[in-house]
Amino acid sequence: MTNPPMSLPDHIQHYIDGVLVDSVDGATFDVLEPTTNRAYITCSSGSQADVDLAVSAAKRAFEEGPWPRMLPRQRATILNRIADEVAALNEDLAAIESFDSGLPIRQAKGQANRAAENFRFFADLIVAQVDGAFRMPDRQVNYVNRKPLGVAGLITPWNTPFMQESWKLAPALASGCTVILKPAEFTPVSAHLWAGIMERAGVPQGVFNIIHGFGESAGDALVKHPDVPLISFTGELGTGKVIYSNCARNMKHMSMELGGKSPAVVFADADFESALDSTLFGVYSLNGERCTASSRILVERPIYDRFVVAYAERAKKIVVGPPSDPKTEIAALVHPEHYRKVTEYIKIGKGEARLVAGGERPEHLPEGNYVQATVFADVPPTARIFQEEIFGPVVSITPFDTDEEAIALANDVEYGLAAYVWTNSIARAHNVSHAIDSGMVWINSHNVRDLRTPFGGVKGSGLGHEGGYRSLDFYSVQQSIHVTLGDVHTTRFGATGYADNDLGLGGPSA
Numbered sequence: 001m002t003n004p005p006m007s008l009p010d011h012i013q014h015y016i017d018g019v020l021v022d023s024v025d026g027a028t029f030d031v032l033e034p035t036t037n038r039a040y041i042t043c044s045s046g047s048q049a050d051v052d053l054a055v056s057a058a059k060r061a062f063e064e065g066p067w068p069r070m071l072p073r074q075r076a077t078i079l080n081r082i083a084d085e086v087a088a089l090n091e092d093l094a095a096i097e098s099f100d101s102g103l104p105i106r107q108a109k110g111q112a113n114r115a116a117e118n119f120r121f122f123a124d125l126i127v128a129q130v131d132g133a134f135r136m137p138d139r140q141v142n143y144v145n146r147k148p149l150g151v152a153g154l155i156t157p158w159n160t161p162f163m164q165e166s167w168k169l170a171p172a173l174a175s176g177c178t179v180i181l182k183p184a185e186f187t188p189v190s191a192h193l194w195a196g197i198m199e200r201a202g203v204p205q206g207v208f209n210i211i212h213g214f215g216e217s218a219g220d221a222l223v224k225h226p227d228v229p230l231i232s233f234t235g236e237l238g239t240g241k242v243i244y245s246n247c248a249r250n251m252k253h254m255s256m257e258l259g260g261k262s263p264a265v266v267f268a269d270a271d272f273e274s275a276l277d278s279t280l281f282g283v284y285s286l287n288g289e290r291c292t293a294s295s296r297i298l299v300e301r302p303i304y305d306r307f308v309v310a311y312a313e314r315a316k317k318i319v320v321g322p323p324s325d326p327k328t329e330i331a332a333l334v335h336p337e338h339y340r341k342v343t344e345y346i347k348i349g350k351g352e353a354r355l356v357a358g359g360e361r362p363e364h365l366p367e368g369n370y371v372q373a374t375v376f377a378d379v380p381p382t383a384r385i386f387q388e389e390i391f392g393p394v395v396s397i398t399p400f401d402t403d404e405e406a407i408a409l410a411n412d413v414e415y416g417l418a419a420y421v422w423t424n425s426i427a428r429a430h431n432v433s434h435a436i437d438s439g440m441v442w443i444n445s446h447n448v449r450d451l452r453t454p455f456g457g458v459k460g461s462g463l464g465h466e467g468g469y470r471s472l473d474f475y476s477v478q479q480s481i482h483v484t485l486g487d488v489h490t491t492r493f494g495a496t497g498y499a500d501n502d503l504g505l506g507g508p509s510a
């Protein structure tokens, strides 16, 4: 095992009310390094008592502190300072993320800048934000009084963890909420950087808090806490269902970004090489641990055999190696538990379809969570590897004959996060995209997007769309204020015999 990349403490602590602290009961868990699965650092393991402390600090900061009351420009200035601090960590963050989560170092490099961009983007939005005001001539003026919702609970997954955290922290803080972040237990190390970043940027005490630990204890306590009116969750569908029902007890506001089994539909008239490059990148980048991975490739029959052969050839040449090596294209999966899940699916796939590449541990990497880029062809839609999210470097390829069949196959899963359509026919590209049940579609493209666009899934891939102003809406209450101008006209109940008592001049209302 190489050494951790920068001076990290031996032990990662919670961050509550501006102070790094251990768990009330002293509990910790080991953090593993994915190339050897040896414990290299310990982390505080939160439970109800720790969550209670963090929530009361965040509640106090929300009710009594300056953060929700600042002018948008003042908060934006601090958000921009956070962005500067994040961007300055570039190399260190990439090294930590790569070491802790197994992300290939070359792919980890952009993470800091993307995270910084999230803060700059929401800083700009709150300064430019316009809320509605509506005049009913001589009768009323109505306007929107936008208010932050309160203490936001942010629960995040282990894939590109720091980036995922920034995606929630930036709009929550921009909106004026105070927050409690519960990072994923597989990858808590980069989250530790946030405490220093927030302090140096001037975020007031108690506004930002972190509770580390397991979902079933720390996460569950946060979800069920009555003083946390909002939960933003990214993770698996199964976890999402549990959180959904737990939120119901307190009627919490919820946003759920869940898993995917996204189709890439490749028509015979597509640019073959571009579709090949993009579908390889779509499955194997980030070790295949990518929610929007194009993990099912549907290929039109006339080019099917050629596509499968070319895809398998390329997959066999993908460089699997240590995360720290710049030549590595796929590195170690995050954790032995996840490795077991992925390799179990490969075993299942061998009984369901035709293995055309990979399927084993690379010979030159006898330990750690390594698996070859794996390709299954002729995968029937009933196969588990067609239906279930594997979240690793494994792809299913299936042929189709007509547009209708392609659409039916694309929609024949529980998920609906992303889809990719490859064709040079303009009408077909749009018609097929419109017919696919997914939150997002990329036509002749892999997933690049403008931060202003909606992000989210349908069906089992999520509830609610974030992205741009939608994120600010999620973290805010939009209170309608209605003010009478001039005389108030009211239907007068209990005033029989008076003139004009039942004309209903109060104006239209629902």
Ligand code: NAD
Residues within 6 Å of the ligand: 155, 156, 157, 158, 159, 164, 182, 183, 184, 185, 213, 214, 215, 216, 218, 219, 220, 223, 234, 235, 236, 237, 239, 240, 242, 243, 257, 258, 259, 260, 290, 291, 292, 389, 391, 417, 457, 461, 462
């Ligand atoms: P997970 O559901 O196991 O865990 C996610 C987070 O939820 C972790 O912090 C975990 O501790 C916490 N958690 C677990 N049980 C909980 C409970 N009962 N109450 C409260 N919190 C609980 O997911 P994961 O394995 O960390 O992440 C991978 C999944 O995330 C994949 O399904 C992937 O597709 C999905 N994902 C989706 C998006 C998206 O934007 N749609 C983005 C990234 C990842």
